[in-house]
Amino acid sequence: MIMRDVAIVGVGLSKFGERWNSGLKELMAEAGIMALEDAKISSHDVEMLYGGTMASGMFTGQEHVAAMMADQLGFKNIPAVRIENACASGGSALRQGYIAVASGIHDIVVVGGVEKMTDVTSGEASTALGGAGDQEWELFQGITFPGLYALMAKRHMHEYGTTEEMLAAVSVKNHANAVKNPFAQFRKAITMDEVLRSKMVSDPLKLLDCSPISDGAAAVVLAPLDKAKKYNDTPIKIVASAQATDTLRLAERDSLTEIKATRIAAQKAYEQAKVQPKDINVVEVHDCFTIAEILALEDLGFYEKGKAGKAVLEGETALNAKLSVNSSGGLKGCGHPVGATGVKQAVEIVWQLRGDAKDRQVKGANLGMTHNVGGSGSTAVVHIYKRAD
Amino acid sequence: MAGIVGYGAYVPIYRIRMEEIAKVWSEDAESIKKGLNIKEKSVPGRDEDAGTIAVEAARKAVKHAAIKPTELGAIYVGSESHPYAVKPTAAMVAQSLETGHKVMAADLEFACKAGTAGMQMVMGLIDSGMINYGMAIGSDTSQGRPGDALEYTASAGGAAFILGKDKRNIIANVIKTLSFTSDTPDFWRREGAGFPSHGGRFTGEPGYFRHVVSATKMMFEETGTKPSDYAYAVFHQPNGKFPTNVAAQLGFETKQIEPGLMTPTIGNTYSGASMIGLAATLDVAKPGQKILVTSFGSGAGSDSFAIEVTENVDAARSRTVPVRTMTEKNKMYIDYSMYLKNRGSITKA
Numbered sequence: 001m002i003m004r005d006v007a008i009v010g011v012g013l014s015k016f017g018e019r020w021n022s023g024l025k026e027l028m029a030e031a032g033i034m035a036l037e038d039a040k041i042s043s044h045d046v047e048m049l050y051g052g053t054m055a056s057g058m059f060t061g062q063e064h065v066a067a068m069m070a071d072q073l074g075f076k077n078i079p080a081v082r083i084e085n086a087c088a089s090g091g092s093a094l095r096q097g098y099i100a101v102a103s104g105i106h107d108i109v110v111v112g113g114v115e116k117m118t119d120v121t122s123g124e125a126s127t128a129l130g131g132a133g134d135q136e137w138e139l140f141q142g143i144t145f146p147g148l149y150a151l152m153a154k155r156h157m158h159e160y161g162t163t164e165e166m167l168a169a170v171s172v173k174n175h176a177n178a179v180k181n182p183f184a185q186f187r188k189a190i191t192m193d194e195v196l197r198s199k200m201v202s203d204p205l206k207l208l209d210c211s212p213i214s215d216g217a218a219a220v221v222l223a224p225l226d227k228a229k230k231y232n233d234t235p236i237k238i239v240a241s242a243q244a245t246d247t248l249r250l251a252e253r254d255s256l257t258e259i260k261a262t263r264i265a266a267q268k269a270y271e272q273a274k275v276q277p278k279d280i281n282v283v284e285v286h287d288c289f290t291i292a293e294i295l296a297l298e299d300l301g302f303y304e305k306g307k308a309g310k311a312v313l314e315g316e317t318a319l320n321a322k323l324s325v326n327s328s329g330g331l332k333g334c335g336h337p338v339g340a341t342g343v344k345q346a347v348e349i350v351w352q353l354r355g356d357a358k359d360r361q362v363k364g365a366n367l368g369m370t371h372n373v374g375g376s377g378s379t380a381v382v383h384i385y386k387r388a389d
Numbered sequence: 390m391a392g393i394v395g396y397g398a399y400v401p402i403y404r405i406r407m408e409e410i411a412k413v414w415s416e417d418a419e420s421i422k423k424g425l426n427i428k429e430k431s432v433p434g435r436d437e438d439a440g441t442i443a444v445e446a447a448r449k450a451v452k453h454a455a456i457k458p459t460e461l462g463a464i465y466v467g468s469e470s471h472p473y474a475v476k477p478t479a480a481m482v483a484q485s486l487e488t489g490h491k492v493m494a495a496d497l498e499f500a501c502k503a504g505t506a507g508m509q510m511v512m513g514l515i516d517s518g519m520i521n522y523g524m525a526i527g528s529d530t531s532q533g534r535p536g537d538a539l540e541y542t543a544s545a546g547g548a549a550f551i552l553g554k555d556k557r558n559i560i561a562n563v564i565k566t567l568s569f570t571s572d573t574p575d576f577w578r579r580e581g582a583g584f585p586s587h588g589g590r591f592t593g594e595p596g597y598f599r600h601v602v603s604a605t606k607m608m609f610e611e612t613g614t615k616p617s618d619y620a621y622a623v624f625h626q627p628n629g630k631f632p633t634n635v636a637a638q639l640g641f642e643t644k645q646i647e648p649g650l651m652t653p654t655i656g657n658t659y660s661g662a663s664m665i666g667l668a669a670t671l672d673v674a675k676p677g678q679k680i681l682v683t684s685f686g687s688g689a690g691s692d693s694f695a696i697e698v699t700e701n702v703d704a705a706r707s708r709t710v711p712v713r714t715m716t717e718k719n720k721m722y723i724d725y726s727m728y729l730k731n732r733g734s735i736t737k738a
Contacts, residue, residue, distance in 0.1 A: 018590060020594060020595045021595075118590065119591075122589060199417060199420045
């Protein structure tokens with residue numbers, strides 16, 4: 001039972017991509033300052049910070065990132081906490097920020113997410129990301145993330161007839177959306193053929209089925225809904241915030257073709273918001289690999305198990321089709337600086353609901369959702385948003 | 390200003406195909422060939438090194454220039470695989486050429502642009518009147534770490550350029566040269582290390598592209614020229630793709646870089662690369678045509694040259710075999726085990 005409603009009154013994003021000239025601090029400043037200006041607040045107004053980053057230590061040697069963020073953004077002496085939930089760090093940080101404001105303990109809370117992944121070799125990045133799974137039973141045994149999701153893809157193809165073309169269609173769509181997103185890493189359309197002919201990474205997942213290594217940051221400013229208009233004319237209310245965990249390792253899940261944590265978090269979210277899947281018009285899902293988007297569409301309740309692949313192939317989830325999925329370009333097109341992703345998803349939905357998404361605008365968007373997953377499904381965070389006016 | 394009076398290039402006869410290397414590491418040869426635009430690379434013989442390659446190239450250059458070796462006032466050899474850390478390759482080359490003892494010499498290192506840096510130095514000595522002719526050589530038997538991406542491209546070869554100031558035998562004038570230099574740790578090898586290390590994708594935009602583009606743009610500005618003023622352009626070529634990309638970025642057409650793009654068939658000869666590319670271009674260039682050359686050396690920097698071919702180029706051609714003829718005849722394909730033996734990675738106990 002929450003004490004009061006929470007709104008997002010400011011959002012900011014850094015350009016995602018290979019940011020050779022920017023480190024963690026510069027990226028966070030880029031996104032954070034944009035969010036503060038959007039909310040028309042100064043650093044002195046902020047009471048608490050939650051910062052999401054998955055593996056800053058392994059990627060850059062920098063831990064204590066929440067203190068770093070607060071310092072960079074000029075927040076004087078406020079409490080700051082780092083949240084780490086693998087690739088769901090950002091979404092988890094958002095949920096913690098939401099709880100802080102909903103509880104009544106803090107009014108203005110900033111949630112930041114950042115990751116700087118390009119200063120290490122791709123092998124080192126793979127190892128760092130592998131920590132999202134079971135280190136002893138997965139990473140140490142030689143499997144990395146493409147391998148884990150490939151296992152899920154293979155099973156999904158076996159049980160439901162999902163094809164490589166359906167997987168590729170996710171990537172094609174997300175790139176097409178990213179072309180319209182000035183913050184995206186890849187602003188280049190790709191074809192089904194290019195995806196299918198790209199280098200095999202872990203059968204059946206090819207290079208263009210996998211989200212990239214990226215640098216980037218995102219930030220949102222949270223405020224109590226009853227004070228939100230002071231900061232922004234179109235506050236976006238968080239009408240649901242839910243999170244769930246499941247087994248750490250893939251081998252212990254009940255099913256390889258469902259991310260139960262997503263299903264549970266989604267169910268809780270729909271209950272909180274008192275809405276159903278069909279009411280959602282725009283959603284950012286966690287497409288770390290193309291199969292993950294197909295699983296998400298099913299586990300979030302938009303499609304029956306086994307049916308999402310065909311829907312994507314037929315264009316139902318394209319921009320302004322039946323359900324606009326990943327208008328930002330998703331993790332594949334926009335980029336996946338791990339800790340930033342969950343927060344960036346919220347930024348995109350806020351822009352959509354405000355009507356500020358320009359070329360990517362989903363017409364009549366009024367109920368949005370974000371879905372952020374950690375590892376192969378050990379954590380899932382789902383939020384639902386609605387315009388407050 | 391000083392000009393080129395002769396050149397010579399040498400690439401060892403051994404070749405290893407991309408398929409042979411890919412097979413060992415269970416990689417997809419087709420995607421490597423496509424991604425890097427490279428078919429095969431040269432491999433030095435067991436008894437070849439950057440010094441022997443430099444001598445071969447130097448002898449051809451002397452023949453092409455039709456000068457006496459004793460007329461050379463200076464020799465500089467640029468390499469990242471000098472046979473010795475201390476004992477100059479240049480002195481060995483000078484003695485092999487029989488220049489006589491009155492010659493200035495030293496070795497250079499600036500990754501793949503050590504040879505072109507030597508050209509700039511020789512130009513200075515000539516323009517100042519200190520020497521009549523000078524030779525700059527870029528030669529390498531670059532070390533490709535087994536299993537690393539660069540193993541597909543690191544090859545062996547070298548080129549020697551003789552510069553002078555006598556208009557009667559200058560085949561190409563150097564209108565201008567300049568360099569863009571920064572401290573950029575894209576690729577390096579510590580003293581004593583067998584193989585270099587590199588920053589992966591960091592070697593691209595912040596390394597190669599930043600320096601090649603910056604130096605070339607500076608050249609356009611200072612000479613008041615644009616891409617279409619040049620018949621040809623030669624860029625450093627670590628693979629067969631980067632030069633095509635940088636050419637497009639700068640506004641050149643693919644056909645302008647084609648004669649000088651050697652990497653697809655011989656690999657990246659490191660200090661030899663831009664110079665072998667220039668040699669191959671001069672093999673076909675006509676009097677009056679301009680050539681833009683921008684090399685790149687990791688660490689990092691780019692040397693840019695605006696060159697104009699003279700009437701003398703045709704007469705000199707009879708004294709040389711074109712680079713592409715030299716690299717394509719007498720090729721001997723070897724497998725990965727022979728490659729390891731040639732490279733000295735495996736030796737008899």
